[in-house]
Amino acid sequence: MTETGMLERLPGTSVDLQELAAQLSEGALSTDPGVIEAHSKDEALFCPAEGATALVRARSVADVQETLRFAHAHRIPVVPQGARTGISGGANAVPGSILLNVSSMDRILEVNQAERTVRVEPGVINQDLKNHVAQFGLSYPPDPGSVAISSIGGNIATNAGGLCCVKYGVTKDYVRSMTVVLADGTLAHLGTDTAKGVAGLDLRGLFIGSEGTLGVLVEATLRLIPALGEPLTAIAIFADERSGLATVADYMAAGATPRMLEFVDGKTLAMLNAFGGFGLDENAGSMLLMQADPVPGQAEAIMSVFTEAAERNGAIDVAYSDDPADSEALVAARRMAQPAYEKYAQEHGGGQLLDDVCLPRTAMAEFYDRVAQLRDESGLMITVIAHAGDGNTHPSVFFDTADPQETAKAERAFAKIMEIGLELGGTITGEHGVGYLKRDWLAKELDEGTKQLHRAIKSAVDPQGILNPEKMLAAV
Amino acid sequence: MTETGMLERLPGTSVDLQELAAQLSEGALSTDPGVIEAHSKDEALFCPAEGATALVRARSVADVQETLRFAHAHRIPVVPQGARTGISGGANAVPGSILLNVSSMDRILEVNQAERTVRVEPGVINQDLKNHVAQFGLSYPPDPGSVAISSIGGNIATNAGGLCCVKYGVTKDYVRSMTVVLADGTLAHLGTDTAKGVAGLDLRGLFIGSEGTLGVLVEATLRLIPALGEPLTAIAIFADERSGLATVADYMAAGATPRMLEFVDGKTLAMLNAFGGFGLDENAGSMLLMQADPVPGQAEAIMSVFTEAAERNGAIDVAYSDDPADSEALVAARRMAQPAYEKYAQEHGGGQLLDDVCLPRTAMAEFYDRVAQLRDESGLMITVIAHAGDGNTHPSVFFDTADPQETAKAERAFAKIMEIGLELGGTITGEHGVGYLKRDWLAKELDEGTKQLHRAIKSAVDPQGILNPEKMLAAV
Numbered sequence: 001m002t003e004t005g006m007l008e009r010l011p012g013t014s015v016d017l018q019e020l021a022a023q024l025s026e027g028a029l030s031t032d033p034g035v036i037e038a039h040s041k042d043e044a045l046f047c048p049a050e051g052a053t054a055l056v057r058a059r060s061v062a063d064v065q066e067t068l069r070f071a072h073a074h075r076i077p078v079v080p081q082g083a084r085t086g087i088s089g090g091a092n093a094v095p096g097s098i099l100l101n102v103s104s105m106d107r108i109l110e111v112n113q114a115e116r117t118v119r120v121e122p123g124v125i126n127q128d129l130k131n132h133v134a135q136f137g138l139s140y141p142p143d144p145g146s147v148a149i150s151s152i153g154g155n156i157a158t159n160a161g162g163l164c165c166v167k168y169g170v171t172k173d174y175v176r177s178m179t180v181v182l183a184d185g186t187l188a189h190l191g192t193d194t195a196k197g198v199a200g201l202d203l204r205g206l207f208i209g210s211e212g213t214l215g216v217l218v219e220a221t222l223r224l225i226p227a228l229g230e231p232l233t234a235i236a237i238f239a240d241e242r243s244g245l246a247t248v249a250d251y252m253a254a255g256a257t258p259r260m261l262e263f264v265d266g267k268t269l270a271m272l273n274a275f276g277g278f279g280l281d282e283n284a285g286s287m288l289l290m291q292a293d294p295v296p297g298q299a300e301a302i303m304s305v306f307t308e309a310a311e312r313n314g315a316i317d318v319a320y321s322d323d324p325a326d327s328e329a330l331v332a333a334r335r336m337a338q339p340a341y342e343k344y345a346q347e348h349g350g351g352q353l354l355d356d357v358c359l360p361r362t363a364m365a366e367f368y369d370r371v372a373q374l375r376d377e378s379g380l381m382i383t384v385i386a387h388a389g390d391g392n393t394h395p396s397v398f399f400d401t402a403d404p405q406e407t408a409k410a411e412r413a414f415a416k417i418m419e420i421g422l423e424l425g426g427t428i429t430g431e432h433g434v435g436y437l438k439r440d441w442l443a444k445e446l447d448e449g450t451k452q453l454h455r456a457i458k459s460a461v462d463p464q465g466i467l468n469p470e471k472m473l474a475a476v
Numbered sequence: 477m478t479e480t481g482m483l484e485r486l487p488g489t490s491v492d493l494q495e496l497a498a499q500l501s502e503g504a505l506s507t508d509p510g511v512i513e514a515h516s517k518d519e520a521l522f523c524p525a526e527g528a529t530a531l532v533r534a535r536s537v538a539d540v541q542e543t544l545r546f547a548h549a550h551r552i553p554v555v556p557q558g559a560r561t562g563i564s565g566g567a568n569a570v571p572g573s574i575l576l577n578v579s580s581m582d583r584i585l586e587v588n589q590a591e592r593t594v595r596v597e598p599g600v601i602n603q604d605l606k607n608h609v610a611q612f613g614l615s616y617p618p619d620p621g622s623v624a625i626s627s628i629g630g631n632i633a634t635n636a637g638g639l640c641c642v643k644y645g646v647t648k649d650y651v652r653s654m655t656v657v658l659a660d661g662t663l664a665h666l667g668t669d670t671a672k673g674v675a676g677l678d679l680r681g682l683f684i685g686s687e688g689t690l691g692v693l694v695e696a697t698l699r700l701i702p703a704l705g706e707p708l709t710a711i712a713i714f715a716d717e718r719s720g721l722a723t724v725a726d727y728m729a730a731g732a733t734p735r736m737l738e739f740v741d742g743k744t745l746a747m748l749n750a751f752g753g754f755g756l757d758e759n760a761g762s763m764l765l766m767q768a769d770p771v772p773g774q775a776e777a778i779m780s781v782f783t784e785a786a787e788r789n790g791a792i793d794v795a796y797s798d799d800p801a802d803s804e805a806l807v808a809a810r811r812m813a814q815p816a817y818e819k820y821a822q823e824h825g826g827g828q829l830l831d832d833v834c835l836p837r838t839a840m841a842e843f844y845d846r847v848a849q850l851r852d853e854s855g856l857m858i859t860v861i862a863h864a865g866d867g868n869t870h871p872s873v874f875f876d877t878a879d880p881q882e883t884a885k886a887e888r889a890f891a892k893i894m895e896i897g898l899e900l901g902g903t904i905t906g907e908h909g910v911g912y913l914k915r916d917w918l919a920k921e922l923d924e925g926t927k928q929l930h931r932a933i934k935s936a937v938d939p940q941g942i943l944n945p946e947k948m949l950a951a952v
Contacts, residue, residue: 205681
C-alpha cells in the first residue's frame with residue numbers, strides 16, 4: 001500500500017487529518033502507510049483489515065476525546081485498539097477508519113489496599129498488573145491465555161476469561177468502574193468506585209464486552225482479592241475423551257469448587273509430546289488437570305473428591321501434588337497447548353482456526369462426540385481443549401493455507417462447530433468475543449427481541465455508527 | 477377513592493380495559509378501587525402512589541406480553557411490581573398507570589445440579605428459593621434484609637444485596653440469563669445459560685438493577701454455589717463508633733475475607749436492648765459482628781486476624797464461637813435492628829427514613845462523625861448500622877410524623893446524609909435502589925456524559941416512556 005494509493009481512495013482526507021494532528025499530543029497521529037498497515041490487524045484469520053487512513057497513538061484522555069470529536073464531526077469510522085492480541089478481528093481496520101490505539105496509556109495509577117482496588121489505564125498488560133499488585137499481597141484473577149501480551153482495555157472490551165474462571169469469574173467480575181469516551185468525545189464515568197452501588201443503570205456492565213462499539217475505555221478501577229495460596233494440583237488420565245468430560249460434570253455436581261479444571265484431548269496430548277517432550281501418555285484419550293485452593297490439613301480430603309469422580313468415570317491414572325514445583329510442572333504442559341498447535345500447524349500448511357464454544361457442562365461429552373464425527377467426516381485435524389469446569393471448549397481446526405479447498409473446508413468446519421454448540425444449548429463465544437469473525441453467527445444466536453435491543457442501544461449510544469463498525473453488531 | 481372518581485379522571489378507559497381483560501387469564505385484571513389502592517404502594521415514605529387505573533395480576537408470560545402490547549398501543553404507563561417490599565417507591569402507582577404485578581408467577585421451574593443453576597419465575601420469595609435449593613446441597617447467597625418477604629424479580633430489579641455481599645457478592649453476580657418482556661410486548665432472552673458467554677452486548681447486566689424502567693422480568697436462570705458450612709462468628713465491642721469503623725478498614729486491608737462484617741452503632745445497641753433485652757453493653761459505642769467460612773483446624777488462626785485488628789483499634793471486648801447455636805445467638809441481635817427501629821419509631825411519632833449510602837471502607841469513620849454532627853445539629857435521633865465490609869451504611873432518621881416541621885427536618889437530614897456520602901466518594905444507594913425517593917439525587921450523582929447515556933438508552937429501549945415513568949430515570 002502506498003501513500004498515493006491511500007490518498008486516491010479518500011481524497012481530501014489529508015487536510016482534515018492535519019487539523020486533528022494539531023489537537024493531539026506531538027507525533028500522536030501517523031498517516032505513514034507502513035505504520036498504519038503494521039497496526040491494522042489483530043491475530044484473527046479470515047478477517048478484512050484494509051483501508052485505515054490514520055493511526056492515533058493516544059497518550060492521554062484528551063487525545064482520545066479529540067480523536068472522537070473529530071471523527072464524530074466528520075463521520076469517520078474509529079477502530080479502538082490496544083495490544084491487538086485478539087483472535088476475532090475486533091481490532092482490525094475498516095475502510096476509511098482512524099485506528100485509535102491506547103497501548104501507550106499504560107500507567108498503573110493507584111493501588112488502594114483497604115479498598116482492594118487498583119486504578120489503571122487501558123494499555124497495562126495483564127501480567128504486569130498481576131505482578132504489580134502481588135507486591136501488595138493482592139491478586140487480579142482474570143488470566144486469559146494471552147495474559148503476558150494482552151492489555152486490560154482489551155480484556156475489558158471482550159470480557160476476557162481464562163483458566164481461573166471456574167472459581168474466580170471473568171473480567172466483568174473485577175471491574176468496579178470505568179471512564180469511557182463516548183462517540184462524540186464526551187467523557188463518562190460508569191459504575192461506582194465503592195464495593196456496592198445501584199445508582200442508575202449498570203452502564204459499566206453494558207460497556208464491558210462491548211468490543212469498542214459503544215465507547216473507548218480510558219481508565220478503570222478494578223477489584224482485587226487477597227493473593228491466592230499455592231494450589232493443590234491433580235491430573236487424571238482417561239482412555240477416551242468422553243470419560244474425561246463426564247468426570248467434569250460429575251465432579252462439579254458433587255459440589256466441588258476447583259480454581260482450575262482443564263480438559264486436554266488425546267490429539268492435543270500427542271502434539272504436546274511432539275512439541276515439548278512432556279512424556280505424556282501417548283495412548284491416553286484425554287487428561288484432566290485440576291487445581292484447588294489449599295486448605296491446611298485438607299489436601300487428602302479435597303483430592304479424594306476428585307479422585308473418586310475420576311475413578312467412577314474410568315480414569316486410568318490419577319496423581320496429585322501440593323508441592324509448588326510439581327504443580328507447576330503438571331500445569332506446564334497445558335500452558336504449552338497453543339505453542340504446540342502452532343508447531344503442528346507450521347508443519348501442516350500453517351492454518352489453525354481456534355474456536356470458543358461454551359456449553360452446559362453436561363453437554364460437553366456429546367459436543368466432543370459430534371466434533372470427533374466432524375473430524376472423521378471432514379478429514380481435517382480437529383483438536384479440543386477446554387476450560388472444562390465452565391464448559392468453555394476451544395476446538396482447533398487445522399488446514400493448509402495454500403490449499404483453497406481445504407481452507408474452505410476448514411472454515412465450514414469452524415462454523416459447524418458453532419452450530420453444534422448452539423444446538424446443544426451453548427454460545428458461539430465464551431471469552432474470545434465476536435469481532436468480525438463471528439458477526440454473522442451472533443445474528444444466529446440471538447433471538448429477535450434481543451437483536452432489536454442491540455440495534456436500538458447501538459444507535460442510541462453511537463448514532464452515527466462510527467465506533468468499530470462492521471464488527472460485532474454489524475449483522476444483528 | 478371511588479370507581480366514579482377514577483372514571484372521571486380517565487374517561488373512556490374502561491372500554492379499553494375490557495379489551496385487555498379479554499386477552500388475559502380469567503380474572504387477571506381488576507379495576508376495583510380498593511384492590512388497586514391496596515397494590516399502589518411499596519414500603520417507601522414520602523413517595524406519591526396515586527392514580528392507577530387497573531391492576532393486572534399476571535399468571536403467565538402471555539399475560540405480561542398482552543398487558544404491555546395493550547399499554548404500548550395506548551401509551552399507558554405500566555408499573556411492574558412484585559412483593560412491593562422496596563423502600564424507594566419503585567413499585568408505587570403513577571397517574572393513569574396499569575399496575576403489572578407478577579407475584580403470582582412464583583414457580584421454581586428447575587434445579588440443575590451439574591450446572592448449579594435454578595430457573596425461576598419472578599414471584600419466588602428469596603427465602604423460599606434458598607430453602608428449595610438447600611435440599612440439593614446448594615446455596616443462593618444474596619440475602620437482603622427483606623429475604624423472607626421480597627421476591628427474586630424485585631431483587632433483580634434493584635440488584636439487591638444484603639449481609640453476604642462482602643464475600644459472596646450481590647444479585648447481579650448470580651443471574652446467568654433472564655427472559656424479559658420489552659415495552660412493546662416483545663420477548664427477549666438476555667445473557668447465556670452457560671457459565672461464560674460474551675456473544676453480544678451484556679444486556680443481562682444492563683437490565684439488572686433497572687427498576688422496571690427497561691422491561692419486565694418473567695424468568696431468570698440463577699447461578700448457585702455449594703451450600704456454605706456453619707460459620708465462625710465473632711463480635712467485637714468498642715468504646716466509640718470510630719474505632720469500630722477503623723477496625724473494618726484495617727481488617728480488610730490485612731487480607732481478610734469474612735463472609736459477613738456488620739457494624740452496629742451505640743444508639744442502635746440501646747434500641748436493641750429496649751426491643752429484645754439482648755443484654756448488650758449499654759456503654760458500648762459500637763459493635764462489629766463478623767462471620768467467616770469454617771476451615772477445619774483454622775478457627776484460631778482466622779479469629780486471631782480479626783481479634784488483632786480489633787485490639788489494635790482499641791476494642792473493649794472480643795468474643796467468638798464456632799458453635800452454630802452460639803453463632804446464631806450472636807447474629808440474632810443484628811437481625812433485629814429493623815424491628816427495634818420500628819419499636820423506637822412507634823414510641824417516638826412513627827417516622828423512620830432508612831438511608832443506604834455506600835462509601836469507600838476507609839471513609840466510613842469520617843462519614844460517621846459527620847452523621848453524628850448532623851444528629852447533634854438537627855436534634856433528631858439518627859442511628860447507623862452498616863454492611864461495613866462493603867462500606868454500605870444504613871443510617872436511619874427518626875421523626876414525629878404528626879409534626880410537619882420535624883418531618884421536613886428529617887427529610888433534609890436524609891438528603892444531607894446522601895450529600896455527605898457523595899462528598900466522601902460514595903454513592904446515594906448501595907442496594908435499595910433509586911425509585912421515586914432518590915430520583916433527584918441520582919441526577920446529582922451522575923456526570924453529564926453518564927446522564928446523556930441514561931437518557932439515550934431509556935428512549936431507545938422504551939421509546940414511549942411507558943415503563944415505570946417518574947421513577948429512577950425521571951430526573952437524569
